[in-house]
Amino acid sequence: MTAAILKGAGAILLLVILVFAAWFFRPWAPYSPFDIIWNRETGDRVDLYRRMEEMFPHRIVEGAENAEPLRRAIKAINETYDWNGQEKTIDQYAAESDTTALMVVKDGRVVFERYYQGEEAESRHTSWSVAKSYVATLVGMALMDGTISSLDDPVSKYVPAFEGTDYGSTSLRHLLMMSSGIDFIEDYETRGSDMRKLFFDVFIMNADVDAFVKPYRRNRPAGTDLDYLSPNSHVLSMVLREAYGKPLAQIASEKIFKPLGMADGTWLIDRNAADGKEIGYCCLQTRAEDYARFGQLYLQDGMWRGERLLPVGWTDMVSVPPTEVHEAGSTHHGERGYGLHFWIPEDPAGEYFANGYNGQSVFIDPVNDVVVVKTGADMGQIARRSETTAVLRALARAVQ
Structure with a gap:
């Protein structure tokens, strides 16, 4: 027995x-x-960051039919920078930080372009949270075309399913400010954090990403602090999907990729199904050159080939801290400040940037009329923040 x-x-x-x-x-x-x-x-x-679209469900972001490369005017520049009294080279930094691409655009032309660790000009590299700045850009475009009537509208005006929830009562402005007051732990590496749960449920279990973020509650008033939370950006992407009545990838194609002459990209979705939803806080895949086009749109104050794509004043609004707690040096994010889904470097001189996990950056320097793009897989990104800013600034100034 x-x-x-x-x-x-x-x-x-x-x-x-x-x-x-x-x-x-x-x-x-x-x-x-x-x-x-x-x-x-x-x-x-x-290698993973070049292969995200091979490993996860995704939707194509259609680019322009005849995407033309940006004009090249490559020139020799001073490739050194000072770091803590030591002269270092750009290539030395790239090796230490697992950088895969560096590109500098001056006056609309590529003047510096270098790839590392098998990256190529046509490689599509993950954005991670650089995608948050794309979502914010689409919000600005929706505001300009009247699809969104006001940044002070609550989420529930556009997403009826969130009526009665704390996210539903949060304004679009407070989401853009990263001031939702939602109780969520944004920790990418610690097991048990809300962010790790989000990653596991969506990427491993193919959970509905909208349903995952819906129950989270506020534990302090909205608009009172800076607390960088990925669900804030995803909820903004939900607003866009509901307001336009189409997938986020299609909106990005029509509003950004095609008008700016970008090549096809991809956007990861929560499950391999026709009704899969784009993960609005990250996970766009595109080329270094097309990240540069995105930065160039901001450098040109939202204008592209004589057409206004962003509201007047939008670039100024997103690049300025909305409150004192958002200013550089005043946040728990250390030396950096925050605007509306764009970061502001320490000791800012008019620069601002889109930033992603493990070292993705689109650095916009209006004073010098320069965009610097960096992609990589830098697991020491946080400890290297100040040095990365020094490198991006050195490249921006070296091409003058």
């Missing part, structure tokens, strides 16, 4: 193991938890 029980228990255990292994490896599916977890945890993320 005991032997039969043990045999039956063993068979059940074996079945459980086989079922789990099938789920984990999914040999029949294009995406598997094993690939995601293995590439995320092995430590070398350079």
